[in-house]
Amino acid sequence: MRVLVTGANGYVGRAVVASLAHRGHEPIAMVRTRGKEIAGAERVRVADLLDHESLCRAVQDVDAVCHLAGLTRARESVEHPLRYFRVNTAGTLGLLDAMARGGVHRLVFASTGSIYGTPDRQPMTEDLPAAPPHPYAGSKLAAELAIEAQCGAGELSALIIRMLNVAGGDDPDPTRLIPRAISATTGESVLAVNGDGSAVRDYLHIADAADAFAAGIDHLPALGHSATYNVGSGAGSSVNDVIVAVERATGQRVSVESRPPAAEPGILISDPSRAIAELEWSPGRSSIDAIVQDAWSTVSASH
Structure with missing residues (x-):
């Protein structure tokens, strides 16, 4: 087609x-x-x-x-x-x-x-x-x-x-969480985290x-x-989960700056069960570790 x-x-x-x-x-x-x-x-x-x-x-x-x-x-x-x-x-x-x-x-x-x-x-x-x-x-x-x-x-x-x-791969938007967290492993920037980092996406x-x-x-x-x-993946990852995944993938510490809590939803997770059942599709590569590893590999290859 x-x-x-x-x-x-x-x-x-x-x-x-x-x-x-x-x-x-x-x-x-x-x-x-x-x-x-x-x-x-x-x-x-x-x-x-x-x-x-x-x-x-x-x-x-x-x-x-x-x-x-x-x-x-x-x-x-x-x-x-x-x-x-x-x-x-x-x-x-x-x-x-x-x-x-x-x-x-x-x-x-x-x-x-x-x-x-x-x-x-x-x-x-x-x-x-x-x-x-x-x-x-x-x-x-x-x-x-x-x-x-x-x-x-x-x-x-x-x-x-x-x-x-x-997320993952060659993400061109440096304002998103995973690219920001990876950047914060280099010492050139810090990752600003609102509240206790428990917000789930x-x-x-x-x-x-x-x-x-x-x-x-x-x-x-x-x-x-x-x-x-x-x-969606059907699973939630908190900001803290993302930080831990980035540290696992890179072997480096994410520099974090704590900020006051922001007025934002505590949890937003998509239920993809209808798409999985009717479209013969699945989010098989969407664990947070797989996403972060892929993003990190792309960043590493570009340097």
């Missing part, structure tokens, strides 16, 4: 292209600007979510779309909410319109588990009500609603994947995340229908 991957030059996008190629699909990489070669891509098409003509060109002659392009930083979205709704919501509307005009009716959409907010019930299942805590989550939820409406109109078959914390290996999108392409519902899946 010819699959257009939007955001193909991003952290998850590159991994999705590689996973699709491994499964025998023909991934076509959609990027905003040409840059490094994207391993596994059959072709590269330059387009922007906010440029409708370029989107119409990008979807020509494809069978399906994996839509990963967008803005993803929750804190930044609080400061620039309109930008997030413009790119994540309006950009998705533009893509849906281009797909409809081009006769493309299959979509796998990258969404976020943060849509659930901070529910008391953990792990989080797909039947929890939406309670987006910031504009990033809100913009993704609005895009989901548009996708579901297009399915309801009989124009689309869609699979929505809600992820939390993707669900970490998903980048390769497991990518394989979920490829599995989604192979398990799309019938035309006119949508399905939503949580994709």
Whole structure:
């Protein structure tokens, strides 16, 4: 199947292209600007979510779309909410319109588990009500609603994947916990830890995340229908767990600076059991030690 991957030059996008190629699909990489070669891509098409003509060109002659392009930083979205709704919501509307005009009716959409907010019930299942805590989550939820409406109109078959914390490999975001903890083993920086380090999060290996999108392409519902899946490890790791895992992998001590407790959820864990049962997928590489070891190996190889 010819699959257009939007955001193909991003952290998850590159991994999705590689996973699709491994499964025998023909991934076509959609990027905003040409840059490094994207391993596994059959072709590269330059387009922007906010440029409708370029989107119409990008979807020509494809069978399906994996839509990963967008803005993803929750804190930044609080400061620039309109930008997030413009790119994540309006950009998705533009893509849906281009797909409809081009006769493309299959979509796998990258969404976020943060849509659930901070529910008391953990792990989080797909039947929890939406309670987006910031504009990033809100913009993704609005895009989901548009996708579901297009399915309801009989124009689309869609699979929505809600992820939390993707990690491992060549993570380009130095603000995330695992890259910061690894950096704090060199003596050049310290890891600031809020409170006692007991906050628990669900970490998903980048390769497991990518394989979920490829599995989604192979398990799309019938035309006119949508399905939503949580994709995560199903296990929680505290900040302290991450620190210990980094120290095990590197053999070095993580320099920690203790800070006052922050107003943040104590625990957020995704329940991926539906995805495991229905997509023939599993988070087999997503133990915290495997994720950290992979991240450390990538950092070591680059030096």
